[in-house]
Amino acid sequence: xxxxxxxNSMESNEEEPVxxxxxxxxxxxxxxxxxxxxxxxxxxxxxxxxLTSNVNNRMASLAIAEDRKSSTLILHRAxxxxxxxxxxxxxRGSNYKLTFGKGTLLTVxx
Amino acid sequence: xxxxxxxxxxxxxxxxxxxILRCVPISNHLYFYWYRxxxxxxxxxxxxxxxxxxSEKSEIFDDQFSVERPDGSNFTLKIRSTKLEDSxxxxxxxxxxxxxxxxxxxxxxxxxxxxx
Numbered sequence: 001x002x003x004x005x006x007x008n009s010m011e012s013n014e015e016e017p018v019x020x021x022x023x024x025x026x027x028x029x030x031x032x033x034x035x036x037x038x039x040x041x042x043x044x045x046x047x048x049x050x051l052t053s054n055v056n057n058r059m060a061s062l063a064i065a066e067d068r069k070s071s072t073l074i075l076h077r078a079x080x081x082x083x084x085x086x087x088x089x090x091x092r093g094s095n096y097k098l099t100f101g102k103g104t105l106l107t108v109x110x
Numbered sequence: 111x112x113x114x115x116x117x118x119x120x121x122x123x124x125x126x127x128x129x130i131l132r133c134v135p136i137s138n139h140l141y142f143y144w145y146r147x148x149x150x151x152x153x154x155x156x157x158x159x160x161x162x163x164x165s166e167k168s169e170i171f172d173d174q175f176s177v178e179r180p181d182g183s184n185f186t187l188k189i190r191s192t193k194l195e196d197s198x199x200x201x202x203x204x205x206x207x208x209x210x211x212x213x214x215x216x217x218x219x220x221x222x223x224x225x226x
Contacts, residue, residue, distance in 0.1 A: 032213060043114075043201045043217035044153060087153075091213070096141055096205050097166060098215060100153040 004088045009105040012078045020073040020104055022088030027068050030093040035062065035073045036100075037084040044087065044100070047073065083108045112136045114218035116202050122224045126191050131221045133185045133202030142185045143203040143215070144177065146170070153201065159185065192225045199223075 005023040012018040024033065035047040048055055048062045050071070055062040061074040075082055087103040115134045123129050135142050144156040157167040159177055176188045185204075189196055199220040205213070 034213070036215075038153070043203075043220050044215075045217065046214040049213055095166075096213070096215060097143070097155055097158055099155060100145075102152055 004090060004101055006086075006088050006101065006104045008102065009107065011107045011109065012075075013109050014080060015077050018075040018078045018082070018106065018108075020075075020086050020088075020106065021070065022072070023070045024088070024090055025069045027090055028092070031090040032092075033062065033064060033068075033071050034089045034091050034098065035060070036087045036089065036098070037082075038087070038103070039081075039084045044098075047086070049091075078106075078108045080108050080110060082106065112216075114202055114204055114216050116200075116218035116221050118221055119219070120222040120224070122226065123192055125194060125225055129189050129192055129223060131187045131189075131200050131202075131223070133187070133218060134183055135185055135202065135204030136206075136216055137183070139204035139206050139216070141165075141205045142177075142179070143205075144187045145201040145203065145217075146198040147201065147220075148195075148198045156187075156200075189223075192223070194225050197223055197225045 032049050032051050034049040036044040037047050038044045048057050048060050050062045063072045085103040085105050087100050089098050117132045142159040145153050147153045155168050157171045158165045174190050178186050199222050201220045202218045203215045205215045
């Protein structure tokens, strides 16, 4: 599986935007970029995914670099409920298995 | 909103005992997974299941582990003879995975296994 690199932790203030970076320099053409998050004491939860173009949904936006070697998850207005570990995962084609790394622990300050 | 449900939420067992963790995936989903997370560590893939057979398994998934889909709704993980190091949170997940699918893997809330 292609590897992703994320900061161990980030901090944000409530109601401010958060930009969570992810590097994936060895991404291949069939790799989808997925983001999941894990709230304390819960199972992982899907956030967003994309292939080449930027994506928006009700939870977040995903900005993908033109060369696809990096991406950024954008939470437009962080809330306390967004405090979680965020995982950037590359998923290849039709293999739906996810390989989790350590992710980024996001702390949201009131 | 449909969800993956898991039982029990917490099980305590003695080393060497058999445990069965149960999952009810979302009803029209086709692919099923078990993951585990030892306290403070990464979420680790154990096994994937499709069309009534294992499609992929990790090195962790040794002969002590087995999975079954005994009827149209349940998906179980059995650990035959538990060890201390099996203590972890076990997550079940499922995905529809067909044309038009968002590719979203749905996870349950987890079953915490404590082996004494």
